[in-house]
Amino acid sequence: MINRRHFLGLGAAATSLALLAGCTGGAGGDDDSSGASGGSITGEITVLTNRTDLAETTLPAYAKKFEVKYPGTKVSFEAVTNYEGDVTTQLSSGDYGDVLLIPNTVAVDQLGQFFESLGTTDELKAKYRFVDEKAFDSQVYGLSLGGVANGLVVNKRVWQQAGVTAPPKTTEEFLAGLAKVKATGAVPFYTNYKDGWPLSFFNSQRAIVADPAINDKFPADPSPWQPGKIEYVTDGLLFDIVRAGLSEKDPLTTNWEASKPMIATGKVATMLLGSWAVPQMKDAAEAAGANPDDIAFWPFPYQTGGKFHARIEGDYKAAVSKSSDNKTTARAWLDWFVNESGFAADQEAIPPAIGQPLPASLKAFQDTGVELLELPAATTNAGKEDEIIKESEIDLAGNIYRQKLVDIARGAAKGDKDSYFAELNKRWSEAQARIMK
Numbered sequence: 001m002i003n004r005r006h007f008l009g010l011g012a013a014a015t016s017l018a019l020l021a022g023c024t025g026g027a028g029g030d031d032d033s034s035g036a037s038g039g040s041i042t043g044e045i046t047v048l049t050n051r052t053d054l055a056e057t058t059l060p061a062y063a064k065k066f067e068v069k070y071p072g073t074k075v076s077f078e079a080v081t082n083y084e085g086d087v088t089t090q091l092s093s094g095d096y097g098d099v100l101l102i103p104n105t106v107a108v109d110q111l112g113q114f115f116e117s118l119g120t121t122d123e124l125k126a127k128y129r130f131v132d133e134k135a136f137d138s139q140v141y142g143l144s145l146g147g148v149a150n151g152l153v154v155n156k157r158v159w160q161q162a163g164v165t166a167p168p169k170t171t172e173e174f175l176a177g178l179a180k181v182k183a184t185g186a187v188p189f190y191t192n193y194k195d196g197w198p199l200s201f202f203n204s205q206r207a208i209v210a211d212p213a214i215n216d217k218f219p220a221d222p223s224p225w226q227p228g229k230i231e232y233v234t235d236g237l238l239f240d241i242v243r244a245g246l247s248e249k250d251p252l253t254t255n256w257e258a259s260k261p262m263i264a265t266g267k268v269a270t271m272l273l274g275s276w277a278v279p280q281m282k283d284a285a286e287a288a289g290a291n292p293d294d295i296a297f298w299p300f301p302y303q304t305g306g307k308f309h310a311r312i313e314g315d316y317k318a319a320v321s322k323s324s325d326n327k328t329t330a331r332a333w334l335d336w337f338v339n340e341s342g343f344a345a346d347q348e349a350i351p352p353a354i355g356q357p358l359p360a361s362l363k364a365f366q367d368t369g370v371e372l373l374e375l376p377a378a379t380t381n382a383g384k385e386d387e388i389i390k391e392s393e394i395d396l397a398g399n400i401y402r403q404k405l406v407d408i409a410r411g412a413a414k415g416d417k418d419s420y421f422a423e424l425n426k427r428w429s430e431a432q433a434r435i436m437k
Helices: 058-069 083-093 108-114 121-125 156-161 171-182 197-203 214-220 230-243 256-264 277-287 327-339 360-366 384-392 400-409 417-435
Strands: 043-049 073-079 099-101 147-155 270-274 295-298 307-314 317-320 370-373
Touching: 043 083, 043 327, 058 073, 058 327, 073 327, 083 099, 099 327, 147 156, 147 256, 147 277, 147 360, 156 171, 171 230, 197 230, 197 270, 197 400, 214 384, 230 400, 230 417, 256 270, 256 277, 270 277, 277 295, 295 360, 317 327, 360 370, 384 417, 400 417
Parallel strands: 043 073, 043 099, 307 370
Antiparallel strands: 099 317, 147 270, 147 295, 147 307
């Protein structure tokens, strides 16, 4: 079972990090980009995927449809369990299939070394969502296979039992609601501390401030953990939840797979995740004999201008390999899969092609009054945030420093919220000064 985003895997939740030294030679000397758009659509291609659960069933069914449309083609799939690590190694070897999901280890300024340009951001923005998430220097290198919104997966039946029938509008209201949920006997908030990666969703909430330039402004800010700023709001809420005893009793024993039937049956009330998790929790409810309609998706408890805002973003982006011997068919498969396969709809994901309808779960999310925002990638400061993360050793899109935050909040490590945020601001600002000079 995929332990991360079920519809595609861990993707946009993670900020890309620079590849290890020695991985930049994998593309070889092939600088011929014409093969991605010219020539005949025929022959075999290999598609790398992290969907080990679909590689022998659902994906080959899509391939058959493609092969009918383009006679003489053959699509094979290579399923990779440890996708990030193994495919990063394959990039360095130069043998990484014809179409693949771009690993988050590839920094934006390295995209052109490993992947074919699919066109300019200006031309592709008219057709697709999320195109600038894997773009550099006005060139797009990957197309999302589906998008997600960020927010709270809740068991609304439990919240209703606690007297809360609508999404809390502030962090204070949310904490008060969690306290009422605790009185019902349910675990108010489940951190999934041990698996770690769910903690990264506290970094996926930048849209709450409704500033389309925030990704450019963020690396220019030397102290994101100051009161009133985004990291103080999000990480501060995590601290306050744990400090108030509103999360699981022993975070060292959390388990992602076990958490699904827990929220499905009402033993847990709330998790911070992506909208991709909603169908998983509904499936868990059906399997446990519970009501799938108990599962709902709420916005992060923060409003700007009297309104909720939530980021929508593409998950893993699919790309044409720079080292492919059949770039024409590889590009044809990518275009067909994004536009015609129906994969995003089948996975209840936001379709990347503009004009296609949202899944039902996200229509219900919109009914809560939330505005869905696609945040443009940084342009003036493109790549700077990645550099500051590396320099400061604060895994902003990861889980290590947030696990320490949880440990401090529960009394298992020294310090308090103010002292830890001061430490984070110091490390960040020192790195930021060196990178942004």
